[in-house]
Amino acid sequence: MIIKNYFKLDSKIPIGPLNHKWINHKSSLKLVSPSNRSNIEIIVVGTGLSGGSISATLAELGYQVKVFCYQDSPRRAHSVAAQGGINAAKNYKGDNDSVYQLFYDTIKGGDYRSREANVYRLAEISSNIIDQCVAQGVPFARDYAGYLENRSFGGTKVSRTFYAKGQTGQQLLLACYSSMSRQIGKGRIKMYNRYEMLELVVIDGITRGIISRNLVSGEIERHAAHAVIIASGGYGNVFFLSTNAMGSNSSAIWKVHKKGGFFANPCFTQIHPTCIPAHANYQSKLTLMSESLRNDGRIWVPKNIEDAISIRNGEKNPEDILEEKRDYYLERRYPSFGNLVPRDVASRAAKERCDKGFGIENNENKEGVFLDFSSSIERYGIEKANELGIKNPSLMEIKKFGEEIIESKYGNLFHMYEKITDQNPYKNPMKIYPAVHYTMGGLWVDYNLMSSIPGCYVIGEANFSDHGANRLGASALMQGLADGYFILPYTIADYISIYIHNKKKLSTKHIEFNKSEKKVKQRILQLISNNGDLSVDYFHRKLGNIMWKYVGMSRDNNGLSKAIKKIQELRNEFWKNIFVPGNIEDGFNSELEKAGRVADFLELGELIAMDALSRKESCGSHFRIENQTKEGESIRDDFHYKHVSIWKYQENKSISEEIMYKENLTFSSVKLQSRSYK
Amino acid sequence: MKKLLNFILKIWRQKNNEEKGKFETYRIGDISPDSSFLEMLDLLNNKILYRRVGEPISFDHDCREGICGMCSLYINGRAHGPESLITTCQLHMRHFHNGETIYIEPWRAKSFPIIKDLVVDRSSFDRIIISGGYISVNTFGKTIDGNLIPIPKEDADKAFDAGTCIGCGACVAACKNRSAMLFVAAKVSQFSLLPQGKIESKKRVLNMVKKMDEEGFGNCTNTMACEIDCPKGISTEYISFMNKEYIQSFI
Numbered sequence: 001m002i003i004k005n006y007f008k009l010d011s012k013i014p015i016g017p018l019n020h021k022w023i024n025h026k027s028s029l030k031l032v033s034p035s036n037r038s039n040i041e042i043i044v045v046g047t048g049l050s051g052g053s054i055s056a057t058l059a060e061l062g063y064q065v066k067v068f069c070y071q072d073s074p075r076r077a078h079s080v081a082a083q084g085g086i087n088a089a090k091n092y093k094g095d096n097d098s099v100y101q102l103f104y105d106t107i108k109g110g111d112y113r114s115r116e117a118n119v120y121r122l123a124e125i126s127s128n129i130i131d132q133c134v135a136q137g138v139p140f141a142r143d144y145a146g147y148l149e150n151r152s153f154g155g156t157k158v159s160r161t162f163y164a165k166g167q168t169g170q171q172l173l174l175a176c177y178s179s180m181s182r183q184i185g186k187g188r189i190k191m192y193n194r195y196e197m198l199e200l201v202v203i204d205g206i207t208r209g210i211i212s213r214n215l216v217s218g219e220i221e222r223h224a225a226h227a228v229i230i231a232s233g234g235y236g237n238v239f240f241l242s243t244n245a246m247g248s249n250s251s252a253i254w255k256v257h258k259k260g261g262f263f264a265n266p267c268f269t270q271i272h273p274t275c276i277p278a279h280a281n282y283q284s285k286l287t288l289m290s291e292s293l294r295n296d297g298r299i300w301v302p303k304n305i306e307d308a309i310s311i312r313n314g315e316k317n318p319e320d321i322l323e324e325k326r327d328y329y330l331e332r333r334y335p336s337f338g339n340l341v342p343r344d345v346a347s348r349a350a351k352e353r354c355d356k357g358f359g360i361e362n363n364e365n366k367e368g369v370f371l372d373f374s375s376s377i378e379r380y381g382i383e384k385a386n387e388l389g390i391k392n393p394s395l396m397e398i399k400k401f402g403e404e405i406i407e408s409k410y411g412n413l414f415h416m417y418e419k420i421t422d423q424n425p426y427k428n429p430m431k432i433y434p435a436v437h438y439t440m441g442g443l444w445v446d447y448n449l450m451s452s453i454p455g456c457y458v459i460g461e462a463n464f465s466d467h468g469a470n471r472l473g474a475s476a477l478m479q480g481l482a483d484g485y486f487i488l489p490y491t492i493a494d495y496i497s498i499y500i501h502n503k504k505k506l507s508t509k510h511i512e513f514n515k516s517e518k519k520v521k522q523r524i525l526q527l528i529s530n531n532g533d534l535s536v537d538y539f540h541r542k543l544g545n546i547m548w549k550y551v552g553m554s555r556d557n558n559g560l561s562k563a564i565k566k567i568q569e570l571r572n573e574f575w576k577n578i579f580v581p582g583n584i585e586d587g588f589n590s591e592l593e594k595a596g597r598v599a600d601f602l603e604l605g606e607l608i609a610m611d612a613l614s615r616k617e618s619c620g621s622h623f624r625i626e627n628q629t630k631e632g633e634s635i636r637d638d639f640h641y642k643h644v645s646i647w648k649y650q651e652n653k654s655i656s657e658e659i660m661y662k663e664n665l666t667f668s669s670v671k672l673q674s675r676s677y678k
Numbered sequence: 679m680k681k682l683l684n685f686i687l688k689i690w691r692q693k694n695n696e697e698k699g700k701f702e703t704y705r706i707g708d709i710s711p712d713s714s715f716l717e718m719l720d721l722l723n724n725k726i727l728y729r730r731v732g733e734p735i736s737f738d739h740d741c742r743e744g745i746c747g748m749c750s751l752y753i754n755g756r757a758h759g760p761e762s763l764i765t766t767c768q769l770h771m772r773h774f775h776n777g778e779t780i781y782i783e784p785w786r787a788k789s790f791p792i793i794k795d796l797v798v799d800r801s802s803f804d805r806i807i808i809s810g811g812y813i814s815v816n817t818f819g820k821t822i823d824g825n826l827i828p829i830p831k832e833d834a835d836k837a838f839d840a841g842t843c844i845g846c847g848a849c850v851a852a853c854k855n856r857s858a859m860l861f862v863a864a865k866v867s868q869f870s871l872l873p874q875g876k877i878e879s880k881k882r883v884l885n886m887v888k889k890m891d892e893e894g895f896g897n898c899t900n901t902m903a904c905e906i907d908c909p910k911g912i913s914t915e916y917i918s919f920m921n922k923e924y925i926q927s928f929i
Contacts, residue, residue: 057817072738073804075845076746092825125819134824135815137875139838139868146828164838170745171841178812185808193801216793245741280710284717285742412842416744419761419768422712485817535727537720581733587694588736588794591727 001610007646007661009262012446013117018669019099022121025447029490030497037062040496041506043210043225045197045252047074049169049477050460051231052176053484059183061489066223067180068192068212070247070593075177078233078245079480082169083290083413084153085161086133086477088126093150097158099123104670106475109155109342110440110468111620111636112672113265113644115665117447118465122475125482130162132485136175140164153473154291155342155677161474166290166413172477176484196593197252198523199516200228200259200456207455209508211516213524218587220520222508226499227455227492230256231484234439234461236269238601238608239552240544242436243275243288249597250604253443253462261451262661263647264464265441266604267612270471270621271553272437273346276420276430277361277368286435287420289371290413291473294339296376296406297430299346300326301358301369312362318370318429329353333631337677344470344621345677347434351553352632354433361431372429377402434553438476440467440621441611444646444663448491449483457492459483464644469620525584527595532577536594539574543567543598543605551609556625560613564606564656571602606655607647614660617641638672682708683771686779687722689735695791701781711772715759716742716749718771736795742767744909747844750851751796752783757848757907765846765909785851789858789894800847802893803861810885811865813875833871840868842910849904849912855896860904862890863920864912870923880927887924 014025032040040063044055047069055067069077089102103123107114130148134140140162141149150159164171183189192212198220199211209224235250236242257263274289302308303325310316329349331338341349353359354367361368381402385393393401403426407414417425443451443458445465451458460480467475550563582589618627618634619641627635643662650657684707692699706722713721716739723734740748749766753759759769774780782796790798815821829837841864849860866883869875875882898917905914 053817060816060818071740071746071748072800073845075804075807076740076748078741078746080747080844081741081743081745090824128819131821131824132815132817132819134827135813135821135874136817137813137837137869137872139834139841139872140824141838142829142831142834144831146830147825164841167745167838167842170844171838174841178807179815179817181804181808182812182814184804191804193804243743245746247740279712282710282713282717282721284714284720287743415763416768419744419764420770422770422772486819489818535724537724579727581727588797590736591734 001614001656002659003614004659004661007663009452010446011115011663012448013115014447018116018120021117022124026490029494032493032497032500034062036500038064040064040499041066041225042492043223043228044068044231045210045229046077046231046233046462047177047180048077048079048231048233048460049173049176049480050484051229052077052173052180053481054229054231054459054488055189056176056179056183057485057489059186059188062188065183065189066192066225067189068195068197070194070196070215072193074180074191074193075174077173078248079173079477080170081245082477083166083288084292085151085163085168085474086129086172087153087160087474088130088162088478089123089160090127090130092148093159095158097160101158102126102160105156106466106472107468107670108675109472110470111675112468112638112642112667113268113619113665114468115465116667116669121487122466122479122482125486126478128486129478129481133172133175136179138164138171138175151292151295152340154294154340154346155472161292163292166292166410169477172481198255198520198596200256200453201512201516202259202453203510203512205454207453208510209513211520213520215593216587218585218589220517222513222517224506224508226496226506227457229457229459229488230443230462231459232462234442235601235604236436236439238543238605239436239547240540241278241283241286241548243272243286246285249600251597251600253458254600254604256443256451256453256456256458258649260453260649261456262444263441263607264444264644265611266608266647267551267615267622268440268469268620269436269608270343270438270440271347271434273343273350273434274371274432275435276417277363277433279363281364287416288435288437289417289430289432290410291343293371293410293413296409297339297371297373298328298375299330299339299369299371300328301353301360303327305357308358308360311360312366314362318372327353327358334677341677342470342472347553348623350434361433368431368433370429371432373406373425374429377406377426380405436548438471440464440469440471444644448494449488450491450495455495457488459488469622521584523596524592527578527580527592527599528582528584530575530578530580532579534577534579536578536580536591536598539570539578540594540598540601542570543602546570547605547608551612554623554625555612557613560609563609564613567602567606567609568656571606574599574602603655607658610656610658611645611647614645615641636674680711681776683711683774683776685709685774685777688779688781689796690783691735691795692792694794699792709771711770713771714742714767715751715753715769715771716767736797738797739767744768745844747846750785750798750847752785752851754781757785757851758909762906763909763911765844785847787850787856789856790847790850800845802895803845803847803858805893806858806862806886806889807865809889810882813869814878815874827873829872837868837871840864840871840912840916843912844910846909848907848909850895852903852907853896854901854903855899857898857904858890858895859898859917859920860908860912860914862886863916866920866923867916870919879923883920883923884927
């Protein structure tokens with residue numbers, strides 16, 4: 001890798017005080033008049049919260065929009081799986097929340113590695129999102145007076161998370177989807193279900209379209225547009241086992257990267273503390289339990305190692321361990337935030353206990369901790385009994401009342417847990433362990449959300465700017481919708497306005513379209529005609545093992561160097577020994593789909609490891625073993641690393657020869673402090 | 679270590695919607711009872727791949743946590759298998775007996791044409807939503823404060839329960855008439871229960887019902903199989919609610 005200190009691209013952050021930047025910027029952006037909009041064609045890749053919201057909004061504005069998703073319907077995008085909620089600085093609870101508080105929590109939660117101006121804009125817009133979604137018919141939780149309910153999430157001291165039971169993502173996504181559907185009906189959106197983007201077409205340095213594959217017929221198609229928006233989500237599946245949907249992939253962003261789109265902070269991967277632990281080697285997927293559970297669940301492991309061993313062996317049950325023999329390690333280490341510390345802190349603390357041998361799950365690595373609801377069930381039960389005027393309620397009554405209240409808050413999560421593990425979480429504590437969840441890195445974008453290739457925009461999890469080194473809970477939904485509903489519709493007009501005067505006709509006949517299409521076909525042929533011995537899943541699992549072991553929750557110099565070498569070897573082996581059944585003219589072929597995606601993961605994985613190696617500080621979700629305090633807390637190094645690492649691919653060269661640039665981060669309104677949640 | 683299980687699988691194979699399909703028999707062993715149904719199919723596909731005995735079986739799946747609605751499969755004559763309130767991805771092999779023969783078929787409905795093997799085309803559902811399954815508010819953010827539309831908790835909860843439909847199509851597959859009433863009723867009810875959606879409720883129910891008929895879905899004869907097989911437990915009460923809305927729209 002080559003490291004350069006200067007970054008030549010303008011991030012276009014407006015001047016002026018933080019709270020005026022977005023207002024001032026909006027007033028300086030160029031407009032496209034309504035009568036001209038129908039002549040403009042825009043492509044959107046992905047239909048999650050960001051892709052769905054931008055598609056609906058651009059179509060409403062009158063643009064012609066083509067939308068692509070690999071699922072059979074846009075309603076299935078993985079945003080649908082987000083559980084806990086969406087943040088907004090409404091101060092409905094009167095706990096002194098404000099735009100500044102939300103901004104501050106997000107900047108601090110991200111360990112001061114996100115862009116101040118972007119994060120402030122996000123906080124400013126947050127309230128608008130809730131109102132918009134209510135108008136679209138999102139059935140948010142309400143209190144008995146009919147007003148919107150809130151709950152709290154990790155890393156904050158206020159209650160600002162709006163929710164619809166444990167299915168907030170689903171409800172928000174379906175609202176986007178119905179707004180999109182309305183525009184499909186009007187003919188302003190043309191929907192391409194079961195399609196995959198396989199190449200970005202760039203002509204004279206400007207984005208002109210994409211090459212796609214129809215996953216049902218196998219046809220390769222060309223699509224031209226005045227602008228392309230990538231909303232394809234994160235790349236957590238590079239780890240194989242993650243909380244992402246099986247089809248979530250990095251191919252769209254990776255094609256943009258290889259066409260000149262800079263990749264920022266690839267190593268910032270969030271490990272979510274509350275997943276159901278992996279139980280066996282055939283497992284295909286990890287399932288998340290919402291962070292909101294930490295509002296009522298207390299996390300513990302036994303104090304004595306013998307007890308942990310007995311629990312693992314099934315000789316003792318959690319309720320056999322007396323209160324004083326339990327180590328509520330988050331409450332012990334972080335008294336002021338307790339179980340509501342941010343995700344990275346909670347994850348590392350669980351790893352620390354399990355590494356020391358206190359894990360309670362009987363799996364390969366003896367990893368798992370308890371998330372125990374018994375105290376909350378008892379507390380709620382007593383409150384309810386009081387409310388009903390029942391004097392001296394029996395233990396059974398208290399439990400029954402308490403369980404009812406827990407059920408009304410988290411019913412679907414408890415149901416899901418029981419179906420997967422065959423254990424009743426109302427009676428026994430849940431078992432949880434950290435797993436790969438969300439990627440904070442992504443394609444580099446400027447303040448207008450444009451990548452380093454003019455005309456190619458990137459929104460939602462696919463870009464890098466808002467979460468820094470660690471994402472706080474309930475802020476991904478907020479970012480996806482802010483980008484799609486309220487930011488990009490304004491900023492993209494500024495770019496598109498040039499086409500009104502410069503009436504260049506769109507065409508797919510240009511030589512660059514030929515070249516790109518040829519490249520896509522060659523690669524498919526290469527995969528299909530390679531008569532190797534090993535399946536795609538074999539390589540994916542192997543890559544995942546390397547990534548989790550060396551580039552996972554904690555990393556060190558040796559491990560990372562080893563990982564880079566191992567990934568290179570694995571990639572060579574892949575191209576020599578992969579076996580993909582079928583013929584190029586065949587249609588539906590899920591092995592082929594997976595093969596192309598894993599080939600991209602095998603390159604991205606190396607870049608992630610390179611980025612992790614170059615960042616010799618512990619920061620957010622990225623923990624370098626060499627940089628920690630005696631108590632095992634991370635040490636950030638603002639002197640050397642207060643920057644975004646931005647990677648540039650050099651055409652026809654290997655990933656190891658990518659160049660790293662630095663965008664320095666400046667903070668005008670917050671003082672950088674070491675993050676303490678004690 | 680739990681006892682590993684063996685199964686005989688009878689799986690529907692079909693190249694596309696034009697060609698005839700048939701059941702193929704596969705044997706699979708050493709399956710952990712904790713493995714999910716789809717993980718078992720993954721293992722079977724790997725076996726098919728490594729032995730070079732034909733093409734792997736195509737089936738739809740994505741989130742594997744019971745919420746995206748992409749997975750389907752008609753298992754032993756039930757949509758999403760023998761367990762209630764779950765999707766196929768959440769069905770575990772512990773619910774089957776060792777040595778059991780398991781029949782696996784695609785959703786069977788004219789309105790869901792087969793794409794390949796167990797994969798069907800459910801875009802008719804999308805077209806029903808396109809015909810009116812929305813509130814016609816623009817997404818520009820110039821709406822009123824959310825708290826200025828107070829909604830009784832009971833109504834919000836009821837709308838939420840209807841809104842949890844994942845659009846998987848199990849209701850259609852379970853119904854002897856291949857009716858999509860539960861799916862349509864859930865959306866119609868969600869919006870009609872909320873003050874924001876009330877304004878357009880007449881137009882919505884008329885358009886959606888018309889589209890549902892055009893797409894070739896059958897009628898409801900109240901056998902309630904849809905409710906039993908719905909992974910989200912959506913109640914047929916919503917069908918009554920929709921019928922009421924439908925009749926009222928003529929008044």
